[in-house]
Amino acid sequence: MSRKVCVIGIGHTDFNSITPDVEWKELMYESCQKAYVDAGVDPRRDVDSFITCAEDYLEGFSIFDEFVPDQIGAVLRPCCTVCGDGLYGLGTAYMQIKTGLMDVVSIESHSKISDLLTMGDILLHAFDPIFERPVTGPVERPWYGGSPEYPKEDPKPLVGSTKEKQRVHPYFLAGMEMQNYLSTTGTTEEECAEVVVKNKMNAFFNPLADYEAKISVENVMGSEYLFSPLKKLDISPNVDGAITFVLADERTARDLGADPIYLSGFGWSSETPWLSTRGMFADYATKASQMAYKMAGITSPRKQIDVVEVDDRFSYKELQHLEAIGIARPGEAGQMLMEGELARDGTIPTNMSGGSLGIGNCFEATGMQKALEIITQLRGHAAKRQVSDAKVGLAQAWRGIPSGSGAVAIFERGGA
């Protein structure tokens, strides 16, 4: 199959910690409209297939895909929802185009996480219900105006040890994994804090970012231990926003006069869900990157890739992911960071966008945020954060706590 697949349009909303003025459909409409204008396509005529990526529970809907077509221009058209990170939608679009089934495909993912009042409970719902979830503690029904049969004074405990009154936040799992990462690699808490400092500083140069800050390692180290060794500032705060891409085959891209960025490699992998037998070194990212490298013909990622965006929803994750995808040798990402190699003028600029620590955690749109930055960099549109002569970029996605799934996409400028 010789068809090449490229990104011909990108669109996104502003990213904000809360968005009480708009509904999630309006966010989606905005990012889609911008992407269609950027690509020069009319969705009702030119887009052959529409993909959204969302998780029912995070959205607050059952059968979320039924709520999709109208706000993305997909009514009575081929449309589907991938229950996963946006990067999985990118892979699905790639396959639809590569096979010749479709010529132009749009992919959307978003976060309206501020609508979700019980995020901790929802994420705990992703733990094994028999052996793991009960250990986190009882379900208490918080009083947000619903369920009058369980008033605030007398919430009904459903699971968990009868002696426990409170339920542990699901991010405890990141604390456990971080401790394992630090003790097995020799990476320090200070090096993880340096990731936060770097990414929040990078975010100053990205108008999309909502959590830019000028802070020091001492500020991070002095922030509250929430899940030791994970501290408050090691955790990316939540943000709302939507991102849309338009993909097309090379010929259609040329006909549309687009400035194409080629999707030259893609891979994905899922770990076992069992904490019992799961590795703690982001093996999902290793496998996904190997698949993507093979497809893109990359044999020496550190030399061949110019700019990288990896999932950094917890500070240590940036370092762990860089090692998992072969950009850093095991245990050496922290050292690379301290030596300035991950900076804009370093050997492998990483998370120039500000990452999730600087932009915010946009949940299922996180992988798209990474890819959006890579496309912006390869287009040469990244202004003050532009990496010079960026030709090949990598975006890596992780599905977040408590998952062990992820994807990697390689983009290239000017022909793959």
Next chain:
Amino acid sequence: MTFLEKQTDPTTPMHWNGDMQADYFYSNGVAGDKFFKHLMKKDTFLASMCPECGVVFIPPRLYCEDCFCGIPDENWVEVKAQGVIRTNTTAMMDAHNEPLEEPVVMALIEIDETDGAMLGRIKTDMLGMDLTGMMVKAKLRPKKEREGTMKDILYFEPY
């Protein structure tokens, strides 16, 4: 924003307060039932060993995730309710972002004589510390109070 009309008065945006009722009756399954029915009578755990690769699973399963083969009845083994901490954390925040009344030490415990691990709470005053490698054993409810759920394991404690 791609709309001509926008909300400009911050005091006016409205909302509907939704509530998603989502209660379930999760079946333990064949392997889970076997584990918990055993735990109601004994102070040990049951694990299951893959007949092809020899990996011993706990929590036990009816199949091996590596070999993708079934695990027969004769491959179930009884193991001590104790193990070694693989990694741990001290949690300070509850699921609703409020401080926990008491910090909770959560750990993954590699159960002796198995290749698996169980999630558990650790009873210790060593808060905020790396307890990797610590030997711990399960504190179980008195047998007459056991109900065949994870609640029967009250916590793990050093020994």
